[in-house]
Amino acid sequence: MSGKPKxxxxxxxxxxESIRWLLAAAGVEFEEExxxxxxQYEKLLQGGSLLFQQVPMVEIDGMxxxxxxxxxxxxxxxxxxxxxxxxxxxxxDMYVGGTDDLMGFILMFPFLSAEDKxxxxxxIVQKATSRYFPVYEKxxxxxxxxxxxxxxxSWADVHLLEAILMVEEKKSDVLSGFPQLQAFKARxxxxxxxxxxxxxxxxxxxxxxxxxxxxxxxxxxMYYDIKAN
Amino acid sequence: MSxxxxxxxxxxxxxxETIRWLLAAAGVEFEEVxxxxxEQYDKLIKDGFLLFQQVPLVEIDGMxxxxxxxxxxxxxxxxxxxxxxxxxxxxxDMYVEGISDLMQMILMFPFSPPDAKxxxxxSIKERATNRYFPVFEKxxxxxxxxxxxxxxxSWADVQLMEAIxxxEERVPAVLSGFPQLQVFKTKxxxxxxxxxxxxxxxxxxxxxxxxxxxxxxxxxxx
Numbered sequence: 314m315s316g317k318p319k320x321x322x323x324x325x326x327x328x329x330e331s332i333r334w335l336l337a338a339a340g341v342e343f344e345e346e347x348x349x350x351x352x353q354y355e356k357l358l359q360g361g362s363l364l365f366q367q368v369p370m371v372e373i374d375g376m377x378x379x380x381x382x383x384x385x386x387x388x389x390x391x392x393x394x395x396x397x398x399x400x401x402x403x404x405x406d407m408y409v410g411g412t413d414d415l416m417g418f419i420l421m422f423p424f425l426s427a428e429d430k431x432x433x434x435x436x437i438v439q440k441a442t443s444r445y446f447p448v449y450e451k452x453x454x455x456x457x458x459x460x461x462x463x464x465x466x467s468w469a470d471v472h473l474l475e476a477i478l479m480v481e482e483k484k485s486d487v488l489s490g491f492p493q494l495q496a497f498k499a500r501x502x503x504x505x506x507x508x509x510x511x512x513x514x515x516x517x518x519x520x521x522x523x524x525x526x527x528x529x530x531x532x533x534x535m536y537y538d539i540k541a542n
Numbered sequence: 543m544s545x546x547x548x549x550x551x552x553x554x555x556x557x558x559e560t561i562r563w564l565l566a567a568a569g570v571e572f573e574e575v576x577x578x579x580x581e582q583y584d585k586l587i588k589d590g591f592l593l594f595q596q597v598p599l600v601e602i603d604g605m606x607x608x609x610x611x612x613x614x615x616x617x618x619x620x621x622x623x624x625x626x627x628x629x630x631x632x633x634x635d636m637y638v639e640g641i642s643d644l645m646q647m648i649l650m651f652p653f654s655p656p657d658a659k660x661x662x663x664x665s666i667k668e669r670a671t672n673r674y675f676p677v678f679e680k681x682x683x684x685x686x687x688x689x690x691x692x693x694x695x696s697w698a699d700v701q702l703m704e705a706i707x708x709x710e711e712r713v714p715a716v717l718s719g720f721p722q723l724q725v726f727k728t729k730x731x732x733x734x735x736x737x738x739x740x741x742x743x744x745x746x747x748x749x750x751x752x753x754x755x756x757x758x759x760x761x762x763x764x
Contacts, residue, residue, distance in 0.1 A: 364640065365643070365673055365674065365677065366673055374629070378632060382635065383632060383635030383639050386631070387632045387635070390628055402616070402619065403607060407593060407612045
């Protein structure tokens with residue numbers, strides 16, 4: 314028992330990736346157990362480790378935590394990435410809610426048919442550039458500070474960087490109308506813990522491929538018929 | 543300006559209902575503005591009220607809050623319904639997120655195409671009975687306390703109570719295998735603020751009907 318948090322998920326991004334980002338940003342080392350077979354998943358289920366029969370699951374501080382948002386909130390608070398008071402936490406929660414919705418459109422992307430993928434790509438870019446990015450662009454412009462909330466590095470910054478990079482994978486010049494976000498991206502990427510996470514060999518997972526989709530479907534026996542937004 | 547929180551949403555449950563429940567449970571009076579037309583909604587967006595162009599919107603303590611979870615977390619934090627420390631908060635968060643997944647199915651149900659309604663209803667029943675209710679039945683049985691977390695009334699209790707009633711509206715006998723939840727439901731119903739919220743004339747909204755569905759589709763039409 315190493316005392317490090319242990320992550321139970323597939324060997325791929327999915328819902329666990331935001332958790333990997335946040336732990337890494339906080340400078341916390343973690344272990345991972347990758348689900349590859351149905352049998353592994355059933356063993357976890359039978360062992361009672363999965364409160365609602367789902368992953369992500371993170372063993373941390375004697376708890377078996379499930380529910381991505383709960384896990385992220387715990388990590389943010391524990392490592393002082395959640396603002397200094399209730400109002401800053403409210404802002405962080407709002408901002409993270411937005412980037413979470415945006416990344417949600419990308420989460421199911423690998424499970425779509427080729428035709429639906431094109432449709433979804435356009436949808437993602439449209440939402441990013443008309444609904445989400447303008448909000449963060451304005452926040453940064455209005456206060457002129459380096460970080461989104463309270464002039465302090467927080468969960469909101471980590472989540473936004475993750476979202477920006479994911480959307481850029483779908484359209485590489487998507488930040489062209491957003492100078493504040495371009496500067497933000499450069500700044501946050503150069504924070505030592507984040508820089509390390511962005512280097513090859515880190516626990517950051519690559520863009521999900523067909524093998525990932527196959528594994529998820531095989532292990533969960535779900536997600537065979539996902540449609541675009 | 544009354545100082546009371548002001549809720550902007552449609553005149554119906556949707557994503558706002560859980561917020562109404564939590565404010566009511568905390569004994570907080572609030573005002574409501576109802577969206578009835580697309581023009582009202584478009585104006586809210588144009589005037590910059592909706593951070594991500596979406597409702598729910600709750601004006602509270604000088605903030606224009608959006609994102610249901612953010613709003614609920616703020617209310618829970620402010621009114622001491624969020625546990626006494628980080629670990630209790632973690633438990634509460636896990637429980638409310640699970641319940642929220644169940645509630646999401648109920649939320650979407652009125653919008654199901656007619657040929658999917660029966661299947662979706664079966665899914666709600668299956669998930670409630672096999673995935674969610676057993677968890678809370680076990681939690682209550684194991685610690686034998688009145689409340690889910692830390693022997694104290696919290697956001698988790700409010701959200702579970704809301705979910706139980708919402709599922710019962712669709713699946714009347716759903717609690718038949720869950721004696722702890724039956725007792726929990728009775729206890730919650732008798733808490734003064736909740737009792738008041740369950741009485742006619744409260745801000746609690748009725749189950750969504752066709753008119754509500756129509757209004758949603760009209761107001762949010764692209």
